Amino acid sequence: MPNRYCTATSTGKGFVTHQDRNDFYLSGNGGVWIIGPNANGTDNLKASAWLSRVSATIKTKAEAQAIVDAEIAAGQARWDAYADDDARKQEPRPEEITLP
Amino acid sequence: MGTYKGIQGESVEVLASDPSPTQAHVGKLWYNTTAGAFKIATEGSGAWAAGTNYPNGSQYGGSAGTSQNAALAWQGDSDLNPTPGAMKAAFSYDGSTWTQTPTMNRDGGSYTFGAGTSTSALAGSYYRSSPAANMSSSEEYNGTAWAAGNDLTDDQALRNGCGTQTAALTAGGRTITAPSGPITGYVEHYDGTTWTESTALTTARIGIGAHNGTQTASLAICGATNPGSVSVTNVESWNGTSWTAGTVVNTSRYLGGASGTSALALTYGGKASGTYTANTEEWNGTGWTEIADLTTARGNSGSAGTTNTDAILISGSSAAEEYNASVEEWTSPVYTVKTVTVS
Numbered sequence: 105m106p107n108r109y110c111t112a113t114s115t116g117k118g119f120v121t122h123q124d125r126n127d128f129y130l131s132g133n134g135g136v137w138i139i140g141p142n143a144n145g146t147d148n149l150k151a152s153a154w155l156s157r158v159s160a161t162i163k164t165k166a167e168a169q170a171i172v173d174a175e176i177a178a179g180q181a182r183w184d185a186y187a188d189d190d191a192r193k194q195e196p197r198p199e200e201i202t203l204p
Numbered sequence: 205m206g207t208y209k210g211i212q213g214e215s216v217e218v219l220a221s222d223p224s225p226t227q228a229h230v231g232k233l234w235y236n237t238t239a240g241a242f243k244i245a246t247e248g249s250g251a252w253a254a255g256t257n258y259p260n261g262s263q264y265g266g267s268a269g270t271s272q273n274a275a276l277a278w279q280g281d282s283d284l285n286p287t288p289g290a291m292k293a294a295f296s297y298d299g300s301t302w303t304q305t306p307t308m309n310r311d312g313g314s315y316t317f318g319a320g321t322s323t324s325a326l327a328g329s330y331y332r333s334s335p336a337a338n339m340s341s342s343e344e345y346n347g348t349a350w351a352a353g354n355d356l357t358d359d360q361a362l363r364n365g366c367g368t369q370t371a372a373l374t375a376g377g378r379t380i381t382a383p384s385g386p387i388t389g390y391v392e393h394y395d396g397t398t399w400t401e402s403t404a405l406t407t408a409r410i411g412i413g414a415h416n417g418t419q420t421a422s423l424a425i426c427g428a429t430n431p432g433s434v435s436v437t438n439v440e441s442w443n444g445t446s447w448t449a450g451t452v453v454n455t456s457r458y459l460g461g462a463s464g465t466s467a468l469a470l471t472y473g474g475k476a477s478g479t480y481t482a483n484t485e486e487w488n489g490t491g492w493t494e495i496a497d498l499t500t501a502r503g504n505s506g507s508a509g510t511t512n513t514d515a516i517l518i519s520g521s522s523a524a525e526e527y528n529a530s531v532e533e534w535t536s537p538v539y540t541v542k543t544v545t546v547s
Contacts, residue, residue, distance in 0.1 A: 114530050116257040120499055122538040125251035132500045134524025175524035191331055191380045196433060199478035201523050
């Protein structure tokens with residue numbers, strides 16, 4: 105079982121609990137969430153329960169990557185548009201990331 | 205063969221609902237009449253969980269506080285007004301609700317630092333966008349209102365901060381308004397009235413992990429040595445008189461969160477060049493160990509916490525979100541109720 109991908113809106117407290125984090129792999133970026141399988145490669149049932157609890161919309165890896173790519177491209181465009189004397193221009197330009 | 209009562213000194217408790225598990229419940233067995241099942245409490249690894257979202261996404265803001273239930277954060281630039289240094293709002297957090305404080309006196313402020321508690325805080329220096337300038341002012345929050353403090357000696361931004369409102373320490377920084385402005389190892393301490401220059405860091409840096417320790421015993425964790433920005437793994441330890449090179453962390457970062465003391469510390473998140481890390485490392489007085497990951501890799505956040513078992517990371521920016529309003533809360537260990545399966 106490979107990673108699973110979804111979108112879900114973080115509602116704050118209770119959206120992800122400490123127990124969730126100890127029960128399964130979860131990583132988020134730009135509203136896209138990555139859920140890992142069990143160590144033996146099987147689907148994690150607690151992760152499945154979380155997906156239901158947060159009303160997640162399942163995405164393919166390609167769909168999830170496209171969402172993140174679009175967000176990063178938007179960030180790059182903002183960075184490119186900053187004036188040279190804008191303090192944020194002294195920070196590195198946002199880099200693409202590849203979802204695991 | 206021993207009995208439960210013989211081992212625990214009491215019979216199996218019968219409860220209608222599970223208790224909120226604590227250290228005292230670990231190893232205890234009870235029968236939940238509602239669930240019709242035996243339950244037990246266990247102790248698990250520390251973990252990050254979602255807190256109440258910050259009222260609006262903010263990066264390069266400041267923060268103070270003692271725990272995930274008593275924190276204070278003030279705006280950098282935000283999704284409400286993305287102009288750097290345009291905001292002067294602050295919010296206190298009690299573990300469930302963000303409450304806006306009276307407006308700060310500053311005329312905006314990004315790349316700022318904080319020290320103290322949620323009801324006795326110090327906000328120091330900042331970058332103002334219009335007209336662009338590094339401001340060396342400080343101000344103090346008493347739980348009710350913000351009042352002007354005295355100016356720092358140098359007009360640096362991107363400093364770190366630790367200690368209390370009346371015994372604070374700040375280190376590093378640079379002049380943001382001049383792209384070629386040097387990164388410094390400047391250190392200043394505050395007694396509640398006057399800022400005084402102190403022994404400089406050995407390695408000049410910006411964006412050092414803040415909130416580790418006191419004015420006389422703290423750590424300067426990581427940071428960047430180049431506006432580009434080249435993050436480092438350096439850690440320096442401060443004893444009130446001098447800085448000593450300490451054990452390096454495993455993952456370099458700058459503008460990451462940090463909490464704890466000089467003896468028991470955490471560092472989490474931050475930036476390394478154009479990427480962000482979720483990495484969380486713990487210092488036990490001897491070495492740094494990677495122990496967990498944030499749910500979202502990010503930097504430019506606020507952070508607070510005076511121990512390595514209870515911390516909060518506030519807003520910031522991630523690879524795909526320039527203004528991420530989410531909050532993460534660190535608890536270690538995590539106590540959990542589990543159902544005992546009997547076959």
